[in-house]
Amino acid sequence: MNFEKDLEEIVATMFKHSGGRNPQQLSPYRQFARLFDHADQQVPEKSYTVHLSNEVQKRAQRYPVQGLLQEVITCLEQGRTIRPYLSNDVARINSNDRLLRHWRIKHLHLQTVSTADKEGFVERSNLLLFFRVEGNSAYLIDILPHPKRRSKIEWSNTELVNIVDRNWPHLHQLMPSSTPDKKELNDAMYACLRSHNINAMVSTERGSVFPGGGTMSTGESFRAHTEWMFLRQYIERIQDYVAHEYPKIFGYVAAYASAIRLDEIHNTGCTIFDGASQRHVFIKDAEVNSWFEIPFPSMKLKHGLFITHHSA
Incomplete structure (x- = not known):
């Protein structure tokens, strides 16, 4: 035995x-x-309470993508799958989503489900919805143009962490006696640290926070x-x-x-x-x-x- x-x-x-x-x-x-x-990249099918940041509401009117955004929100609230909207990396076990592993942030393509291909994924969009899922809540963070695929810097946008911290500070761990860092790291520095599986706090308006992710030196979360x-x-x-x-x-x-x-x-x-x-x-x-x-x-x-x- x-x-x-x-x-x-x-x-x-x-x-x-x-x-x-x-x-x-x-x-x-x-x-x-x-x-x-790999399982962490998925979004389980269940009913979520959906929270929208101020930034998402403004962006939806600016682009505009209110209809597409509501399509995703309805799926989340009614417990329907949002897999078609996700990155097609969710189908590959060897994919490495550093944005998720370090900052707990996922992303999906804002495109109608009627454009889904034979693999079940919607047509790739130039606009992405960045969001975070914790328990039975889905937090919609921001809508941004699709970063260049090979641009590590654009995928290390610290403003996403700042938006989460402004709207839902309870999702972050504020470091004791922390104050905003005048010598804070920029996006390029975070991208470099991530590529070497090095974890770092993010400086926000409240101070240095731990977004809740992080990796081991070998890259696993x-x-x-x-x-x-x-x-x-x-x-x-x-x-x-x-x-x-x-x-x-x-x-x-x-x-x-x-x-x-x-x-x-x-x-x-x-x-x-x-x-x-x-x-x-x-x-x-x-x-x-x-x-x-x-x-x-x-x-x-x-x-x-x-x-x-x-x-x-």
Whole structure:
């Protein structure tokens, strides 16, 4: 019985079926991190409370794109998918959205869904809506011309962070005793730091803030690293529980060490398989007094199988 190895096999299978390349060159952690960061690029289908910044309302009148903006807002409020509007990078597991990983900001194309191509994405637009999703809330930040694809500087627009801070300061962590920095970094400096996976505070009118993202030195998000640690601790507790409670779980005592495997992980527990009795048993988190929320709102972890949905 080795649930840690089973977990690694589950992750490897998910990675492979998600289009991940050269899995043998990546550790289980890095495969998991790629899966996590890829899932983080998606927007789960559920009803959101939509918040509009002052800047978005002004831009919508200026361009004008009120109709297109309302189309997106309606999808968010009614729990319909907005995947067609997102960057087509969301379909690639190896994409690296540094704007999201560092500042928690996503973007979508303001174009009507009737222009969707065979892949399901709307016609690429010259105007992008930058937004942030936290829990059941969607924060619409600004509408801006599409940055040049290879322009790291334009994708490091600190004004986006300033807009979030002016409209929804609770989304940022203000550093203690912080004041606005007269020697603040410019967009080009942030772009350079990001390209080397270096994290930095952003100077706003209130002071230096932490937008809530950040990456490890290898490029994976902080959140992916943290979730991997929690998941491994959770699996360790499950294995300890099974090792001590095997007779209670299966109703008899047998040589089980090599016959039990971790089969599935759910938001409320996990399923284990006993080879000796050929039985699957679901173990609730409450039984183990341990909880772990699956970090993939669009995925289901399953031994030897990968199932994906675009809904939460």
